[in-house]
Structure formats: structure tokens, C-alpha cells
Amino acid sequence: MEIGIVGLPYSGKSTIFSTLLTHKSHEQTGGKQTAERGVVKVPDSRLDKLTAMFNPKKQVNAIIEYVKVAGLEEESEQTTGLSSKFLTNLKNVDALMIIIRNFENEFYPHPFNRIDPSADIEYINGEFLISDLMVVEKRVEKLEKLVQKTQNEQEKRELTLMNRLKEQLDQEKPLRELDFSENELLILRGYQFITLKPALYVINISEDQIPQAAEIEKSLVQFKTPFCSIVTLSAETEKEISELSEEDRKAFMDELGIKEPALDKLIKSSYDLMGLISFFTVGEDECRSWTIRRGTMAQKAAGVIHSDLEKGFIRAETVHYDHLMEYGSMAACKEKGLLRLEGKEYPVKDGDILNIRFNV
Incomplete structure (x- = not known):
């Protein structure tokens, strides 16, 4: 899945992009003259707990690819529409992350000399x-x-x-x-x-506005739809958090009254916006999170793991993460009748743990 990061000049695109990449394992390609790309792990505490339970050789999280697209900086100075370069860079993204400025900074003035999130959203749209x-x-x-x-x-x-x-x-x-x-x-x-793609509006606030984050978000509720979400965060604060040790991070967040890094919420919101869910595979070699669209049937989900599993699909041995955590082992879940054999038309649920039976 690819998400394109766009916004007006000095809105915080680069800070958010670089912090996402600092915050989680990543790869980065491209430069200022092209779209910059970074691959980010999707945080999932369920996968962490499965890894602790099964102690595999490795843990593999689902990933999101973020693409920071230059272009709106140039468009604010021209009247001939969005450039072909900008449109090409956005062509293959699955969703948009639109960074909206809600902070004052005299050294980096807003291109239209205003701080008005509603007006910026309307302009970009x-x-x-x-x-x-x-x-x-x-x-x-x-x-x-x-x-x-x-x-x-x-x-x-x-x-x-x-x-x-x-x-x-x-x-x-x-x-x-x-x-x-x-x-x-x-x-x-x-x-x-472009307007067919789901959109996530990221309202970039200052650190002293963090206590008012919910109120700021509420003031923009008219832009929320089934295919448009809003997340409010302070990019500079999130950057500081990402650079701290685990111990210092918790103390800093407690001081600011932050329950979890907003970037975790941002990554999860990106995931949810696309109507995606996770299922898991577990074992001695690896515990892995797999990404599918909500409503995907078991046989198609098997194909996400490997095409041979889809072709030779027989049954999906299935137990839900919550039940495994509640009873502590696959054996206990089986005893309770919670470890089931599902057919190819079974709609996989978020949090299902699958073991595919197949024959090729």
C-alpha cells in the first residue's frame, strides 16, 4: 500500500515524513527533485505478543510505503493547474495524506499569510x-x-x-x-x-496546542466522511519523541499528557482508511502480520501468503488472537472448540490467526 504525502509549503510534510521513517524501521529512496519514498512498519501490539508467545526466529510486521510528493509548492505560484510531474508522482498512490498547518512561525510564513485549516483544506481540495x-x-x-x-x-x-x-x-x-x-x-x-482516493487530513499543531487537539479536530468535523479521516498531531513534538530512549520517551509523553505517540495513531489511521485488516501466521520460523482488505475470503487471503496456497487451498485452520490470548495455547483453544477449520468462502476477520492446509 502506498500513501502520498502532500501539502502546502511549510506545513510540516518533511518533518512528518522523516519522523515516520525515524520512528519505525524503514527504507528511503528519491530526493527533493523527485518523490521521496519510505517503507514503514505498521505497529501492532498483537504481533508483539504473538512473538513473545511463540519465540520465532523473526517477527515480520505489515508495511506501508509513504511517498512525499513535491509539487504543491510550485502550484501555489501558477494558474495552469497541477503539473504533470506532481500528477505522475500521485498516480499510483492508494490514498492521500494531506498535511494542514495550524501553527504560527514567523520564520516560515504561510504561503497565503494565514493560519486557517479549513481554508487550506478547501484550497487543496x-x-x-x-x-x-x-x-x-x-x-x-x-x-x-x-x-x-x-x-x-x-x-x-x-x-x-x-x-x-x-x-x-x-x-x-x-x-x-x-x-x-x-x-x-x-x-x-x-x-x-485524485479525488477518488481516500484522504487523511493531518492537522499539524504546535506543542502548546496539544491540550486543545481534540477541540481543533472537532472544529473540522465537516471534512470527515467515510473516505476522509482527520488526525491532529504536533510534528515537531513527535520528532522529539521519536529521538528519545524508551524510558525518556515515556516520561516526556506523561509530562505532555500523551497516551501514545501520535505517529502510531497516524500509521494505524492510514491502515484503517484503506479498509485494511491484519491476519497472522505464527510458528517457530516467524510470526508475521499480513494485510488484506476487509471482507477478503480465506482462499484469497491464502494467496497473499503464497500463490500455491491459494491454488491448492483445502481449509484454513483458524483461531482468533483474542481467544489465543485468553486461553494461552492452541491446544487449549482446540479443547474449547475455538480452533476451527474454515472453507474458502470464510471472510477473514481482523486478528485471525491462520494455518492454511493446501495440496498442490
Whole structure:
């Protein structure tokens, strides 16, 4: 899964990106002239406890790839829409992390000389809406000519879909709020519209605003939808926390009244935003967290582990993490009837521990 980090100049993109990478194991590629990429482990205390229980040779967390995209810095100074470079860098991301500034800093002034999160969200959303609308209008124009000439049924269906998108964008509403059929989603896959992607608004506050974080978040509730979430954090404070030892970190967080690093919440929110869940595999060699979409059936989940497991799927030996923790062993869970054999149509639940029986 890839999440694109975007925002206006001096909003805190670089601080959040670098802190995410400091905070968890990572790899980084790219530079200021291109999109910077970093792979971050998804924190999961359940996997930590499974590792403690099974004592494997290694623990493997699920990962998220973050892509810090340069571009909005340039767009605020031009009127011709988002650059092709910016759009190319966003093309393959699965979701957006939009950094919104809510702090004063005279040395790094806001590009529009204001501190107004609502206005910034509306400005950025407006840029994305215009970008998508330009693509749709261009495609509608081309399809109208093609349909008139060929009367091709597939092109007619696409034209109907594009006109529906245009109507939505003309009303200044993002495409993510529309419902689509499977066939429509197949058509849309080739376009990678920005407003079709889920969005996580990260409200970057100062350290002295931390006690008001919930209140600040509440003031932006109008931007929350099933496909848009809001997380409030202080990037500078999180950077300090990430650089401390475990002992000093706890003391510092207690002093500020912080229950958990906001970046843990940020990573988890990124995960939840995409409708993703985790299941686990355990054993002497490794304990691992696997990522699937909510509602994925057992046979498809087996394929995430290895294609052979999907092809030769027989049954999934399944127990839930909560039950294993409650009773302390697989044997005890089996005795209680909680270790089950599930078929290929079983929808895997978040926290399930699977052992795939297969034959190839």
C-alpha cells in the first residue's frame, strides 16, 4: 500500500515524513527533485505478543510505503493547474495524506499569510477537483466524437460514466463520494483520479496546542466522511519523541499528557482508511502480520501468503488472537472448540490467526 504525502509549503510534510521513517524501521529512496519514498512498519501490539508467545526466529510486521510528493509548492505560484510531474508522482498512490498547518512561525510564513485549516483544506481540495475535471472534460470531448463516429457500446458506457463524473465535479464534490459498479471501477482504474482516493487530513499543531487537539479536530468535523479521516498531531513534538530512549520517551509523553505517540495513531489511521485488516501466521520460523482488505475470503487471503496456497487451498485452520490470548495455547483453544477449520468462502476477520492446509 502506498500513501502520498502532500501539502502546502511549510506545513510540516518533511518533518512528518522523516519522523515516520525515524520512528519505525524503514527504507528511503528519491530526493527533493523527485518523490521521496519510505517503507514503514505498521505497529501492532498483537504481533508483539504473538512473538513473545511463540519465540520465532523473526517477527515480520505489515508495511506501508509513504511517498512525499513535491509539487504543491510550485502550484501555489501558477494558474495552469497541477503539473504533470506532481500528477505522475500521485498516480499510483492508494490514498492521500494531506498535511494542514495550524501553527504560527514567523520564520516560515504561510504561503497565503494565514493560519486557517479549513481554508487550506478547501484550497487543496479545489486544486484536486480542477485537476480531475480537466481530465474528465478532455475525455468527454474525445468520447463524444468517437461515439458519434463508431456507436461503440463500450465507449457509450464510458461516456455515460464520464458525464456522471463531470456532474459531480461541477458541483465541487469529490469522486470518492460516488458509488461505482465493478465494471465502472475497471474503467476508472486507468485514470487514477485524485479525488477518488481516500484522504487523511493531518492537522499539524504546535506543542502548546496539544491540550486543545481534540477541540481543533472537532472544529473540522465537516471534512470527515467515510473516505476522509482527520488526525491532529504536533510534528515537531513527535520528532522529539521519536529521538528519545524508551524510558525518556515515556516520561516526556506523561509530562505532555500523551497516551501514545501520535505517529502510531497516524500509521494505524492510514491502515484503517484503506479498509485494511491484519491476519497472522505464527510458528517457530516467524510470526508475521499480513494485510488484506476487509471482507477478503480465506482462499484469497491464502494467496497473499503464497500463490500455491491459494491454488491448492483445502481449509484454513483458524483461531482468533483474542481467544489465543485468553486461553494461552492452541491446544487449549482446540479443547474449547475455538480452533476451527474454515472453507474458502470464510471472510477473514481482523486478528485471525491462520494455518492454511493446501495440496498442490
